[in-house]
Amino acid sequence: MRSSYRFVGDVMNDRIVVLRLGHRIHRDERITTHVCLTARAFGADGVVITGDHDRSILESVRDVVNNWGGPFWVEYVSSWKRVVHEYKDRGYLIVHLTMYGINLPDVISEVREGFKRSGGMLVVLGGAKVPGELYRLADYNLAVTNQPHSEVSALAVFLDHLFEGREFNREFTGGRLKIIPSPHGKHVIEEKKG
Amino acid sequence: MRSSYRFVGDVMNDRIVVLRLGHRIHRDERITTHVCLTARAFGADGVVITGDHDRSILESVRDVVNNWGGPFWVEYVSSWKRVVHEYKDRGYLIVHLTMYGINLPDVISEVREGFKRSGGMLVVLGGAKVPGELYRLADYNLAVTNQPHSEVSALAVFLDHLFEGREFNREFTGGRLKIIPSPHGKHVIEEKKG
Numbered sequence: 563m564r565s566s567y568r569f570v571g572d573v574m575n576d577r578i579v580v581l582r583l584g585h586r587i588h589r590d591e592r593i594t595t596h597v598c599l600t601a602r603a604f605g606a607d608g609v610v611i612t613g614d615h616d617r618s619i620l621e622s623v624r625d626v627v628n629n630w631g632g633p634f635w636v637e638y639v640s641s642w643k644r645v646v647h648e649y650k651d652r653g654y655l656i657v658h659l660t661m662y663g664i665n666l667p668d669v670i671s672e673v674r675e676g677f678k679r680s681g682g683m684l685v686v687l688g689g690a691k692v693p694g695e696l697y698r699l700a701d702y703n704l705a706v707t708n709q710p711h712s713e714v715s716a717l718a719v720f721l722d723h724l725f726e727g728r729e730f731n732r733e734f735t736g737g738r739l740k741i742i743p744s745p746h747g748k749h750v751i752e753e754k755k756g
Numbered sequence: 757m758r759s760s761y762r763f764v765g766d767v768m769n770d771r772i773v774v775l776r777l778g779h780r781i782h783r784d785e786r787i788t789t790h791v792c793l794t795a796r797a798f799g800a801d802g803v804v805i806t807g808d809h810d811r812s813i814l815e816s817v818r819d820v821v822n823n824w825g826g827p828f829w830v831e832y833v834s835s836w837k838r839v840v841h842e843y844k845d846r847g848y849l850i851v852h853l854t855m856y857g858i859n860l861p862d863v864i865s866e867v868r869e870g871f872k873r874s875g876g877m878l879v880v881l882g883g884a885k886v887p888g889e890l891y892r893l894a895d896y897n898l899a900v901t902n903q904p905h906s907e908v909s910a911l912a913v914f915l916d917h918l919f920e921g922r923e924f925n926r927e928f929t930g931g932r933l934k935i936i937p938s939p940h941g942k943h944v945i946e947e948k949k950g
Binding site for chain 2: 589590592593596599600602603604626630661662663664665666667668697698700702703705707708709710711712714715716717718719722727729730731732734741743744745746747748749750
C-alpha cells in the first residue's frame with residue numbers, strides 16, 4: 563500500500579525527506595502531526611509515514627499548507643525498509659536520529675558536507691520500536707543530546723544545525739495567511755492568491 | 757491548588773523555568789510529556805503546568821529522572837497569572853514563545869543579554885487558548901520561525917540558541933543509566949549510585 567498526498571511540490575526537487583516510523587493511530591496522532599509541521603517549518607520537503615494509515619494527520623497538515631503555504635507533502639508507505647533502500651539507491655544520505663548515536667556537535671560538520679555531495683537526505687525518526695537493522699543501514703546514527711526527549715525536538719534542532727539557521731528566513735508559497743512579527747500581539751495578513 | 761514534585765534540585769538555584777499553559781488530560785498527555793523531557797534535556801530546571809492535574813505526566817518524568825538523572829522538577833499550579841507575577845517579582849525575564857512574535861534571529865542576542873542580568877527566565881508555552889493578557893505581560897514574545905509547528909520544537913530550538921549549544925555537553929547527576937555514543941548500535945551503561 564502506498565498513498566501519496568502531494569499538496570504542493572515536485573518530488574524531483576526534494577532535498578530533505580523525513581521518514582517517521584511506526585505511527586500508531588490515536589496514540590501518536592498529535593506527535594506525528596507535530597513531526598510533520600516541524601519538518602515543514604524547518605525546511606524538509608515532505609514526510610513519509612509508516613505504520614497505521616491516519617487521515618487526521620493528512621487533514622491537519624493539508625489545512626496548515628493551505629493556510630500557510632508550501633511546498634510540502636505527506637505519504638504513507640507500508641515498508642520502512644523499502645523507503646530506506648529507495649532513497650539510498652537515489653544517492654540520499656540516510657541520517658537516523660537516535661539518543662544512542664553520536665552527539666550532534668561531534669558529527670554535524672561531516673553530515674553537512676556529506677549532504678552537499680549527496681542526492682539529498684532521508685532523516686529517519688523512530689517510533690515505538692526501532693528495528694535493529696536501521697542502525698546498520700543508516701549512514702549516520704545521530705543523537706540530538708544523548709538524553710531522552712522527543713522526536714519533534716530532535717528533528718527541529720537537527721535541521722536548524724544542518725541549515726545553520728537559514729530556515730528562519732524561509733519563504734513559503736501558495737498560502738493564504740502570513741504573520742507580521744509583532745512584539746506584543748498578533749498581526750496576521752491575508753494574502754491574495756496569485 | 758499547588759502541588760510540587762521536586763525530584764531533584766533546589767528552587768533557589770533555578771535559572772530557567774518553563775510554564776506550560778492549559779494542559780488537557782488525555783489529549784495533551786504526550787505533548788506535555790515531550791515538553792517536560794525537552795525542557796530537561798535542553799537545560800531548563802523545571803516545568804510549571806497549568807490546566808488539568810495529570811499524574812501520568814509526573815510518572816513519565818519521574819521515571820526519566822530516576823533513570824537518566826537530574827536536577828529537574830514538575831509542579832502544578834492553578835493560576836498561570838500568579839506564576840508569571842511571582843517570577844516577574846523575583847526578577848525573572850518572561851519570554852513567551854509564540855508564532856506571532858519577533859523571529860528568533862532578530863531578538864535572541866538581546867534576550868541572552870537580558871537573561872545574564874536577570875534573576876532567571878520563565879519560558880511560557882501556550883496551550884489550546886493563550887490569554888491575550890500574556891502577550892502584554894511578557895517581556896518578549898518570541899517566534900521560533902513565524903510558522904505553525906510545535907511547542908516542543910519551539911522550546912528546544914529556543915533553548916539551544918539561548919545556550920549556544922552548551923546544553924549538548926550538560927551532565928546530569930543521580931541517574932542510573934548513561935549512554936556511550938555509538939555510530940551503529942546501542943551502548944548503555946549502568947552507573948553505581950554514589
